[in-house]
Amino acid sequence: QVQLQESGPGLVKPSETLSLTCTVSGDSINSYYWSWIRQPPGRGLEWIGYMSYSGSTNYNSSLKSRVSMSTDTARNHFSLRLTSVTAADTAVYYCAKIAARSFDVWGRGTLVIVSS
């Protein structure tokens, strides 16, 4: 059974870069497709981006200029980078596994606060 765990700094300063890692256990990262999703406080879910096991990516058009995703096969994890963050990027960030065009396994989420 695949399990996901997000990790990274809980506090990021405005204009800096948010970096998170999602560690995959229970299977190889090369077996599936992956996504990042976030939820700002008091608001709904927002899809951030997707990555295939071959490295293809696509990002939410509203974030495309600031976001990137990558994989580390040796460590069986994938990562999210979001540059030039503002308070609007404060959110709980989830990583998720994609199956049948849906998100069938989720991490527990990690809260990232953007503040000086």
Place this chain on the structure above:
Amino acid sequence: QSALTQPASVSGSPGQSITISCTGSSSDVGGSNLVSWYQHHPDKAPQLMIYDGNKRPSGVSNRFSGSNSGNTASLTISGLQAEDEADYYCCSYSGSGAPNWVFGGGTKLTVL
């Protein structure tokens, strides 16, 4: 990508049935039957309840069902139980061009 439209809240009594709607456009919900639904309890990971419009993952109760008509998808929960109280999100997949997804704004279900 505009968020899909869901009612902010719905409620029902134990044993009753409720339906949550999810309205999009011909470029997302209406363009395919690839809507998924997620149950989200506070401080927990969201859980997939319905995928491809009307399919249930293994382990999800058959009290949960999905349907689609035109640009509107729906989630029906029958035989409401207290543990069903949660936020519910719809999500539409679009494979035209590179894969992308758009979520609804979420619906708070209250079991009275």
